[in-house]
Amino acid sequence: MKYVPERTGNQGSSLVSDLASRVLKGDHRALAKAISIVESGGIGRRRLIHELYPRTGKAFTVGITGPTGTGKSTLVDKTIQEFRRRGRKVGVLAIDPSSPYTGGALLGDRIRMMDHSLEREVYIRSMASRGDVGGLARAAINTIRVLDAAGMDIVIVETVGAGQTEVQVATAVDATVVVVMPQLGDEVQAFKAGFNEIGDIFVVNKADITNPSKTMFNVASGLQEKSGWRPPVLKTVAIKGTGVPSLVDSIEKFQKFLDDHGIREERRNKRLESELIEAAFSDFYTETVTRLKQEKSWQHLLGQVAKKELDPETAASKLVKAIARLDVSENA
Ligand SMILES: Nc1nc2c(ncn2[C@@H]2O[C@H](COP(=O)(O)OP(=O)(O)OP(=O)(O)O)[C@@H](O)[C@H]2O)c(=O)[nH]1
């Protein structure tokens, strides 16, 4: 049987070109289709990103992250409004928590953000955080690219928690805003371990439920200056929109700081480096496993280990040599 690395599906290259040109015009239906292709991966994604990549790089990307239930979606909602007031086009990608405790977040987020979906200059999309970490990060990074190519000035990505996925996604952006709420108490230390390093701006939301000063102090203490930027700690009441203009001011100030110091470019190149390595290894893994399983020698090797004619360590080293002989790149 002939080795076929990827299903071609029905995304022929002319169809993809047509879709790409509609994306570039900011057509919402084209955006929805394009993001679905990006989520599915494979050759469709490759063709689409090939078309769109030269037209990316303009959008400023902002990650909004933090523990569950701190008011991130509410804050994103109000932040969209504030950016709209300033004449910016905004794209939003909400990564839903897969935890059953917050399983209802998808619908809630959609409803909360619905008002803006009706506007031409705002596009909102949710993505389920299922599947493997690398796969999600890759889909998210390419979705950001699609929104960027569609002419969004700002792309906001909402993630929840401090797991590997969230950190990977949260660091795939130009600026990371960490949202907490007052009374973190003992959780502050745990919180700091996860979020301290990734935050460029910190927000203590729900400042209406209790005085946020202590939490603000706890969050601020120990924050390190990063390349000359001292992360500000702000307070907001997202449900009322209080403090949101200051947050947007801080985001814009940070954008200017990154640009003035050439750091945005530097960070972007660093991200590209890890993205390329992750993507290449992931594809290599998938293609190699498919290929390997078609080899008679694979079954033979497995059999030898099962019958104790060969130990797993020696078999693994033989396998490395066998993989090196496989030409997995012939279809690239
Ligand atoms: N009192 C008060 N409640 C708020 C504020 N901001 C958000 N909330 C409420 O807090 C709850 C959670 O808000 P969300 O915006 O869904 O929080 P989230 O961080 O996006 O939640 P997950 O995505 O599930 O982690 C909702 O009931 C909001 O109405 C605020 O500033 N003050």
Ligand SMILES: [Mg+2]
């Ligand atoms: Mg949310």
